Amino acid sequence: MPTTRNTGSELFDRLAIRPVINACGIYTDLGGSRLSPDVWAAAEAFNGQFVRMTELLDKTGARIAALLGVEAARVTPGAAAAIFLGTAACLAGTDGEKSQQLPDTTGMKSDVLIQAGHRYKYDRQVGMTGAKLVEIGSGNGTRADQLEAAIGNNTAAILHPAHLDGKPGTLALEEVVKIAKARGIPVIVDAAYLNYPTSIMGDFMRRGADLVCISAKYFGGPNAGGFVLGRKALIDAVSNVHFTRYESGKYLKLGRPLKMDRQTVIAVLVALEEWLSLDHTQRFVQYERQVGLLKEKLNGLKGLKLAPKCFTMDERFIDEPVNCLLVTFDKSVAKSASEISQMLEAENPSILAIQEGDKIGFVMDVLEDDEVSHIGERLRALLSTI
Numbered sequence: 001m002p003t004t005r006n007t008g009s010e011l012f013d014r015l016a017i018r019p020v021i022n023a024c025g026i027y028t029d030l031g032g033s034r035l036s037p038d039v040w041a042a043a044e045a046f047n048g049q050f051v052r053m054t055e056l057l058d059k060t061g062a063r064i065a066a067l068l069g070v071e072a073a074r075v076t077p078g079a080a081a082a083i084f085l086g087t088a089a090c091l092a093g094t095d096g097e098k099s100q101q102l103p104d105t106t107g108m109k110s111d112v113l114i115q116a117g118h119r120y121k122y123d124r125q126v127g128m129t130g131a132k133l134v135e136i137g138s139g140n141g142t143r144a145d146q147l148e149a150a151i152g153n154n155t156a157a158i159l160h161p162a163h164l165d166g167k168p169g170t171l172a173l174e175e176v177v178k179i180a181k182a183r184g185i186p187v188i189v190d191a192a193y194l195n196y197p198t199s200i201m202g203d204f205m206r207r208g209a210d211l212v213c214i215s216a217k218y219f220g221g222p223n224a225g226g227f228v229l230g231r232k233a234l235i236d237a238v239s240n241v242h243f244t245r246y247e248s249g250k251y252l253k254l255g256r257p258l259k260m261d262r263q264t265v266i267a268v269l270v271a272l273e274e275w276l277s278l279d280h281t282q283r284f285v286q287y288e289r290q291v292g293l294l295k296e297k298l299n300g301l302k303g304l305k306l307a308p309k310c311f312t313m314d315e316r317f318i319d320e321p322v323n324c325l326l327v328t329f330d331k332s333v334a335k336s337a338s339e340i341s342q343m344l345e346a347e348n349p350s351i352l353a354i355q356e357g358d359k360i361g362f363v364m365d366v367l368e369d370d371e372v373s374h375i376g377e378r379l380r381a382l383l384s385t386i
């Protein structure tokens with residue numbers, strides 16, 4: 001049976017689960033990223049040592065803020081947690097009683113506005129704090145006067161998903177910030193995967209956001225890691241709703257279930273440091289080389305069209321920068337792309353890739369060379385037996 005570098009075969013056997021060769025890219029449901037040896041070593045070092053979690057969160061936050069050139073930051077268990085904690089921070093501020101009272105928002109501003117065209121999966125985190133998500137405008141668009149008119153005494157924040165910024169009909173971040181600033185309403189930006197070029201993370205603050213939510217899964221950090229950047233007062237408010245000092249402090253804070261391991265907190269910081277110092281040109285050169293490696297393994301197979309492509313974070317195939325091999329199966333192949341994809345999935349290790357219509361995209365983002373070779377060999381073997 002073929003093996004890969006990371007199979008813990010006795011564990012997989014004992015649990016009767018199959019390891020996955022992940023040619024899909026970075027997905028929470030597939031475990032996020034692969035931690036680099038240095039990030040793993042940092043987590044291991046902290047495993048051997050205890051620490052005051054309050055101090056670790058304060059100091060890693062300060063370090064992240066300095067690295068990204070912003071006022072303040074705090075590590076969270078992911079971007080979804082950052083949206084949740086950021087929203088709660090806008091409701092409770094630094095008031096411990098209010099943190100304890102949530103999700104009952106009596107006596108607090110509790111409406112969080114979102115443009116109708118910006119509704120997306122992660123806006124669900126807002127409601128979990130007790131806040132009410134209020135849609136402004138319609139699916140056709142939102143005008144500035146509609147947003148202005150919607151802001152009232154009960155408005156706590158505006159949520160702005162950065163990956164939808166500039167969507168036709170919606171107000172751009174700059175326009176939202178201008179309206180919000182005039183009324184003293186904080187703008188929470190979900191920039192979960194907007195981490196490259198690396199300056200983009202801090203730029204959301206410089207463009208006027210008050211809180212910016214980033215996921216560590218997208219920069220080689222832990223699946224349950226991320227951070228929120230923000231103005232100092234709001235990051236203090238995030239601390240007020242986060243998990244520490246639940247037992248030792250005066251208040252039973254809302255964010256207690258979102259607790260973190262010290263190993264995870266340090267891994268988020270070290271992964272970010274690595275990401276900032278990484279030669280990203282070289283990163284794309286590596287993807288392209290791996291695409292070449294897979295292409296080479298498949299060369300000469302009948303009925304296949306092989307096209308180097310870019311599989312984007314919002315799950316589209318475009319031309320550049322190359323990180324993926326898109327294989328199109330024509331009618332002369334005895335099985336469809338969907339059937340071939342299912343056969344790859346059924347293997348052990350299970351090979352998962354992005355199948356759409358008559359195509360399968362093999363994404364290199366988290367693949368090792370030996371896994372790329374394995375995919376090529378298995379695909380060749382399957383196609384020669386059908």
Ligand SMILES: *Cc1c(COP(=O)(O)O)cnc(C)c1O
Pocket residue numbers: 028077078079080081122163190192193214215216217223225226
């Ligand atoms: C993955 C993702 C999140 C959630 O991030 P986690 O770190 O997994 O909590 C939020 N928003 C967007 C756009 C994402 O892609």
